[in-house]
Amino acid sequence: MNPVKLKEGVYWVGEIDWELRNFHGYSTQRGSTYNAYLILDEKITLIDTVRSYLFDKMMKRLSSLIDPSHIHYIVSNHVEMDHSGSLPLLMKIAKNATIITSPHGQKGLQAHYKKNDWNFKVVKSDETVSLGRKNMKFVLTPLVHWPDNMVSYLEEDRILFSNDAFGQHIASSERFDDEYPLGIVIDEAEKYYANIVLPYSSQVQKAMDAVTPLTIDMIAPSHGIVWRSHGKTIVEEYKKWASNQVDNKCLIIYDTMWKSTEKIANAVQEAFESQGIPVKMANLGHSHISDIIADVLTTRFICVGSPTLNSNMLPTVAGFLTYLKGLSPKNRIGLAFGSYGWGGQAVSHVENALKECGFKMMESIKVQYIPDETQLEEIFNKLKQEITMNESVLNKLPIEAQA
Numbered sequence: 326m327n328p329v330k331l332k333e334g335v336y337w338v339g340e341i342d343w344e345l346r347n348f349h350g351y352s353t354q355r356g357s358t359y360n361a362y363l364i365l366d367e368k369i370t371l372i373d374t375v376r377s378y379l380f381d382k383m384m385k386r387l388s389s390l391i392d393p394s395h396i397h398y399i400v401s402n403h404v405e406m407d408h409s410g411s412l413p414l415l416m417k418i419a420k421n422a423t424i425i426t427s428p429h430g431q432k433g434l435q436a437h438y439k440k441n442d443w444n445f446k447v448v449k450s451d452e453t454v455s456l457g458r459k460n461m462k463f464v465l466t467p468l469v470h471w472p473d474n475m476v477s478y479l480e481e482d483r484i485l486f487s488n489d490a491f492g493q494h495i496a497s498s499e500r501f502d503d504e505y506p507l508g509i510v511i512d513e514a515e516k517y518y519a520n521i522v523l524p525y526s527s528q529v530q531k532a533m534d535a536v537t538p539l540t541i542d543m544i545a546p547s548h549g550i551v552w553r554s555h556g557k558t559i560v561e562e563y564k565k566w567a568s569n570q571v572d573n574k575c576l577i578i579y580d581t582m583w584k585s586t587e588k589i590a591n592a593v594q595e596a597f598e599s600q601g602i603p604v605k606m607a608n609l610g611h612s613h614i615s616d617i618i619a620d621v622l623t624t625r626f627i628c629v630g631s632p633t634l635n636s637n638m639l640p641t642v643a644g645f646l647t648y649l650k651g652l653s654p655k656n657r658i659g660l661a662f663g664s665y666g667w668g669g670q671a672v673s674h675v676e677n678a679l680k681e682c683g684f685k686m687m688e689s690i691k692v693q694y695i696p697d698e699t700q701l702e703e704i705f706n707k708l709k710q711e712i713t714m715n716e717s718v719l720n721k722l723p724i725e726a727q728a
């Protein structure tokens with residue numbers, strides 16, 4: 326694939342990872358891209374690189390436009406190795422290049438690659454560097470996704486190189502949001518936000534404030550599709566996700582041994598649906614946790630069920646709860662449920678884990694052996710009442726407090 330022109334003298338020169346199916350535990354069914362961008366100016370500038378195993382392919386693309394030894398600046402917006410992994414190889418060729426990065430970026434790159442002979446230009450937030458005819462402004466966006474993150478803004482072309490923010494894991498020959506089904510791009514951006522950016526939502530809000538004064542024609546993230554026609558849409562979505570606004574929906578996540586916990590899950594589903602609340606079910610035996618988290622992002626009621634196995638919850642449920650806790654979604658209402666044979670410890674373990682997430686809890690549901698029709702009806706009726714109670718409490722709150 327040839328370099329792709331974004332604007333006059335600005336090219337995508339990244340690489341497509343068609344085979345990627347696991348990105349540090351995140352399932353990437355559509356693969357991904359590592360987006361590097363080249364600016365042809367008096368000072369030839371490369372923004373980010375690709376994973377080290379794709380270095381040769383990136384160099385082939387770069388070499389079709391320039392002699393890579395002539396690169397003057399390499400902007401490292403983020404130390405994580407999906408973007409910096411090719412730096413050591415590239416710096417052997419672009420020997421005189423200066424790496425522009427944040428203060429944490431310099432420390433991180435030196436700690437990763439142990440190179441004391443690299444030239445650095447460390448930038449502050451809002452600092453501008455002249456590339457010749459065009460100017461590049463840098464805005465530090467710490468913790469979107471690591472402490473070193475920053476974004477770069479090419480002033481004359483009004484392109485924001487946003488690194489991880491606004492990215493999606495999509496491998497495709499298409500580079501722009503008006504060339505690819507928009508619903509899929511938004512869904513993948515949502516999954517990306519939920520799995521990568523969610524714990525840093527307050528930092529995302531600060532970063533959004535910092536870039537709001539910029540006039541932006543194009544958002545060029547470091548993964549996936551470039552936003553040139555629907556930039557406003559993704560910015561609005563980010564504002565919603567970053568503010569932890571949730572919809573009045575219910576997500577039931579469970580695993581089951583002999584289908585008893587599944588029976589309770591079905592009763593829970595009916596109770597929520599009877600109150601007009603849409604429900605989505607996710608059996609951890611079949612669903613990947615990174616897909617479930619994408620639904621957690623906008624869902625108010627999070628119900629988690631597990632039978633008891635060896636005095637504990639099932640490992641699939643424990644894995645999900647560990648992942649959930651790390652991502653720190655806020656303002657959720659939780660419910661723990663499950664069946665058991667004798668000890669029945671799983672439900673209290675689930676309840677405690679959801680409390681540790683900071684969720685407001687509904688009364689847990691626990692049934693010995695196989696729930697019969699009478700028990701399932703009791704669960705349905707009791708839960709229906711509790712949902713109504715929660716609803717009336719929520720309805721009395723101002724909208725911001727409901728979020």
Ligand code: FEO
Nearest residue numbers: 405407470489547
């Ligand atoms: Fe795409 Fe945080 O790296």
